[in-house]
Amino acid sequence: MAKQKAPGIPAMSNKQTLMHRIKMDKWLYIIMIPGLIHYVLFKYAPMWGVLIAFKDYNPYTGFFDSTWVGMKHFVQFFSSSNFSKLFINTLWISLLNIVLAFPAPILLALLINELRMQRLKKAIQTCVYIPHFLSWVIVASLTYTIFSSTGIINRMLESLGLESVKFLTSTNMFRPMIIGQSIWKGAGWGTIVFLAAMSGVDLQLYEAAIVDGAGRFRQTWHITLPAIRSTVIIMLILRMGDVLDTGFEQIFLMSNALNRSVSEVFDTYVYTLGITQGSYSQATAVGLFKSLIGIILIFGSNALAKRAGESGIF
Amino acid sequence: MKSKAKEPAQKLHRNDTIYSRIFDVFNVIFLIAVAFLTISPFLYVIACSFATEQEILTRAFFLIPHTFQIESYKYIFSSATLPRAFLNTLFITITGTLLAMFLTVTLAYSLSKKRLAGRSLILSLISFTLVFSGGMIPTFLVIKGLHMIDTFAALIIPGALSTWNLIVVKNFFEGLPMELEEAAKIDGASDLTILGRIALPLSKPVLATFSLFYAVGYWNSYTSALLYINDMKKWTLQIMLRQIIMLANGVIDGSEFDELATRPPAESIQMAVIVFGTLPILLVYPLLQKHFTKGVIVGAVKG
Numbered sequence: 001m002a003k004q005k006a007p008g009i010p011a012m013s014n015k016q017t018l019m020h021r022i023k024m025d026k027w028l029y030i031i032m033i034p035g036l037i038h039y040v041l042f043k044y045a046p047m048w049g050v051l052i053a054f055k056d057y058n059p060y061t062g063f064f065d066s067t068w069v070g071m072k073h074f075v076q077f078f079s080s081s082n083f084s085k086l087f088i089n090t091l092w093i094s095l096l097n098i099v100l101a102f103p104a105p106i107l108l109a110l111l112i113n114e115l116r117m118q119r120l121k122k123a124i125q126t127c128v129y130i131p132h133f134l135s136w137v138i139v140a141s142l143t144y145t146i147f148s149s150t151g152i153i154n155r156m157l158e159s160l161g162l163e164s165v166k167f168l169t170s171t172n173m174f175r176p177m178i179i180g181q182s183i184w185k186g187a188g189w190g191t192i193v194f195l196a197a198m199s200g201v202d203l204q205l206y207e208a209a210i211v212d213g214a215g216r217f218r219q220t221w222h223i224t225l226p227a228i229r230s231t232v233i234i235m236l237i238l239r240m241g242d243v244l245d246t247g248f249e250q251i252f253l254m255s256n257a258l259n260r261s262v263s264e265v266f267d268t269y270v271y272t273l274g275i276t277q278g279s280y281s282q283a284t285a286v287g288l289f290k291s292l293i294g295i296i297l298i299f300g301s302n303a304l305a306k307r308a309g310e311s312g313i314f
Numbered sequence: 315m316k317s318k319a320k321e322p323a324q325k326l327h328r329n330d331t332i333y334s335r336i337f338d339v340f341n342v343i344f345l346i347a348v349a350f351l352t353i354s355p356f357l358y359v360i361a362c363s364f365a366t367e368q369e370i371l372t373r374a375f376f377l378i379p380h381t382f383q384i385e386s387y388k389y390i391f392s393s394a395t396l397p398r399a400f401l402n403t404l405f406i407t408i409t410g411t412l413l414a415m416f417l418t419v420t421l422a423y424s425l426s427k428k429r430l431a432g433r434s435l436i437l438s439l440i441s442f443t444l445v446f447s448g449g450m451i452p453t454f455l456v457i458k459g460l461h462m463i464d465t466f467a468a469l470i471i472p473g474a475l476s477t478w479n480l481i482v483v484k485n486f487f488e489g490l491p492m493e494l495e496e497a498a499k500i501d502g503a504s505d506l507t508i509l510g511r512i513a514l515p516l517s518k519p520v521l522a523t524f525s526l527f528y529a530v531g532y533w534n535s536y537t538s539a540l541l542y543i544n545d546m547k548k549w550t551l552q553i554m555l556r557q558i559i560m561l562a563n564g565v566i567d568g569s570e571f572d573e574l575a576t577r578p579p580a581e582s583i584q585m586a587v588i589v590f591g592t593l594p595i596l597l598v599y600p601l602l603q604k605h606f607t608k609g610v611i612v613g614a615v616k617g
Contacts (some may be wrong), residue, residue, distance in 0.1 A: 014372070021431050027505040028424040032423075032436075033477060042472045045456045046448020052455070063455075086415055108348070114341055126603060127349035130356070133595050133602070134535030137552040141559040141588050142355050152358065154375055156344070188352060202570060211328030216334050241445065248450070249537055253556065274451040275541060287449035295445055 016292060054284040065226060068283075073285035082269070090265040091126045093178055093251070096245045101182040105190025106232060110220060113198045128188025139185055142178065142255035144168060169258040178254060197231040198224055233310050241298030266290045349537060355591075370581045380526065386586035396587070398547070406469050409431035410532040411525050414474040418524065422480050423509050426487030444477055447458070454541055461467040464504060468542035469550065479524050486520050486570035487513060526598055533594060555591045559584060 011169055022029065024295075055066040077083055108128070115121040131139070147153050147167035154164040166175045205223050214222065248267040255263035264272075266286060274283025308314045357377050362370050363386055365379035390396050425433060425440075448456075453472070462468040486615075490513060500506050514521070536552040543549060549557075562584050 018431055021429070024429055025505065026428070028430055029426055031420040031426040031506070031509075035417045035480075036436070038417055038475045039443070039472075041460070042453065042475075043443045043447065046437075047453035048448065049448050049452030049455055052452065056453075064457075111341055111345055114338070115344075115345065117339065120346075121341065124345050124349045127602065130353060130596075130599065133530055133534075133599060134592060135536060135552055136534050137534075137556050138592050139587060140361060141555060141584075141591075144559050145359065145562050145584055145588070146355055150371065150581075152375060155371075159374065184352065215331065216337065250381065253536075265561050270450050275454065280451050280455065282452045284449065287451060291446055291449060298445055 033271055050288050050291075052235070052281050054290045055280040057279060057284075059280075069281075073282045074289065077285055078283065082264075085261070086264060086266055086269055089262055090244055090246055092175060093265060094247045095174060096179045097246075098239060098243075100179050101186065104183045104187040106228070108187050108196035108254060109191035109198065109228075110224065111210055113195060113224065114216070114220075115297075127190070128191070130188070131185040132189035134185070135249075136249040136253055139181055140250070143181060143254070144205070147177070167258060168254075170293070171259050171262045174254070174259045174262045178250065180248060183253070193231055193235065194228050197228040201227045233305050234313055237298060237301045237305055239314055240301040241294045243297050245287055245292050318391075323581060327600060359585045359588050361587045363582055367580050370585075377390050383582075385581070387590075389583055390533070390586055390590060395546075395549075396551075396554055396590070399551045400590075401550050402466070402548060403551040406466055407532040409466075410470040410474060411529045413470060414476075414479075414528040414532075415521065415525055417475045418480050418483055418528075419514070419521070421475070422483040423487050423513060425480075425492075426484045440477060450541070458544055463542055464545045464548060465542075466548065469498060469535070470532075473531065473538060474528075476528070479527060483520060484485040485515075486517060490516055519605055523602070526602045528604070529598070530595060544571050546577075553589050555587055558587050562604065566575075 022201055023196065049063070052063065052066065054068060054070060055067045056069050056072075072225070107200075112121060112124060115124070149164060154169070157164055167177060170207065201223060206219055207225060209219050244266055246265045248271065251263060251265055252268050252271065255268060267290075270283045270287045271278050273286065286310055302312045302314055349397075354375075358375060361377050361379055364384065365373075365376075366381050366383055367383065369376075369379055384489070389427050423439060424430060427433070449454075457463065457472060462471070488604050494509050494512050498512060504510070534552065535550075536556070539550045539553045
């Protein structure tokens with residue numbers, strides 16, 4: 001008995017000090033409440049709501065009374081002919097984004113970093129950051145007006161005696177247009193992180209390299225690139241988590257009936273299935289599958305990075 | 315910060331070889347070309363919005379129209395729908411930004427106090443939302459369950475707290491000097507007084523930056539209106555913009571493709587609509603730029 005009681009005493013006093021601490025910080029707890037309620041309602045309630053992926057959700061019977069169906073919706077989805085099409089379309093866009101759109105801001109940052117005239121550097125940065133702040137609706141609208149069959153690009157092609165290209169409706173042009181948009185919108189803004197990492201490099205390293213006779217390319221290769229390495233890896237890990245997340249708005253805004261065979265991805269399919277057709281459970285299953293792959297990839301790439309001796313993000 | 319940025323420029327002059335200079339020339343030309351390509355679609359659309367139909371269809375790229383007209387803007391303002399969408403979006407942006415800043419600051423300030431019991435648990439629960447979310451449909455059902463469909467609340471409240479912004483603001487509060495707070499505490503000030511009288515006045519640049527970020531987010535948001543608003547009277551500018559451009563291109567809602575369905579709006583009107591939807595962003599951009607390069611964003615990635 002005595003043995004059991006002994007650890008009880010410090011626990012009691014711990015409890016008292018805890019109560020005391022909470023009382024001391026009561027205002028901090030009070031002002032947290034609205035923000036926490038927001039998280040519960042709009043972040044955690046939907047997380048709980050993914051359970052409808054395992055139910056036959058019926059709006060009339062409600063969330064709790066809908067019947068459990070286990071993995072039915074997943075099995076149905078994986079065995080449907082849609083699955084492979086969606087998977088391939090999504091992977092294509094992601095792959096092109098990682099191979100082409102991901103390195104673009106790194107290259108751009110390296111070049112901007114080499115500029116000597118500070119004013120010009122500022123001016124160029126000002127220009128390339130702008131598209132980041134435009135909505136996808138604006139970006140898609142600009143694309144539609146400029147690349148339409150009567151748009152300026154096609155008129156220029158025709159005046160050069162070339163054949164006009166169906167940029168907006170041909171299935172071959174869909175992916176290049178998406179990647180082009182991503183680079184146009186994101187490359188400039190993406191440089192901020194890398195430029196910041198570059199500005200943190202100890203200048204003595206460059207001086208030592210110059211004394212050793214290293215040219216500018218070698219300075220970049222041996223000093224600047226290693227300096228931004230960990231930033232690049234962190235960005236890449238974050239990017240990996242989004243492999244199946246192609247960004248709903250951009251794809252949705254650029255897809256139309258004629259390019260649907262290549263433009264339908266997981267994100268747009270969830271919308272069509274869930275919102276347009278009202279198959280909430282099936283759509284949630286697709287969304288959940290996508291999120292789970294994202295989690296696996298982000299933790300997996302993080303673990304890989306750590307094994308390779310990098311710091312990772314967790 | 316500024317002098318540090320200038321040093322590498324001076325340093326590089328020391329090893330001027332001919333190759334290095336040639337590289338500089340090409341680099342400058344290339345980057346100017348990139349900068350121009352980035353903003354040229356925009357400049358062209360602005361020019362077109364003031365040009366005549368004839369000129370748009372016959373001339374190639376131009377930045378200054380031969381004949382200047384403002385008919386397209388007159389048309390936009392004479393219609394009932396677009397000014398209403400503009401006012402809707404303005405209302406959503408202003409109330410949304412105020413709410414978002416209130417939620418972000420209050421939560422971030424409390425979480426910036428390392429002594430707070432339960433802090434790390436709350437922080438990890440919040441960070442978890444960065445890697446996993448319920449997704450579109452469960453969120454839609456929650457909004458629907460809260461009877462927020464077809465209300466502005468659906469466009470304002472769910473987006474009023476961004477985890478990235480929260481973490482950066484929290485990190486900023488953590489960096490504020492403790493001495494002031496301790497002194498105020500000795501004088502008997504409550505945490506609320508300290509937040510209002512000491513922390514907030516010291517964080518004006520950060521508050522300005524994130525207000526602008528939230529405002530841009532609200533102004534640009536499209537998906538939430540697409541999902542939660544059916545009533546045309548409550549349409550936002552982005553939805554309206556999309557509709558006009560799709561109508562003009564014969565693609566309505568991305569599902570129909572019939573060029574003869576409706577008479578498309580004239581080219582210059584489309585262009586004017588795009589300018590109209592972007593102008594507010596371009597107006598706040600210089601304000602934004604003043605702050606975001608100061609490492610606010612970088613804090614997000616490193617944090």
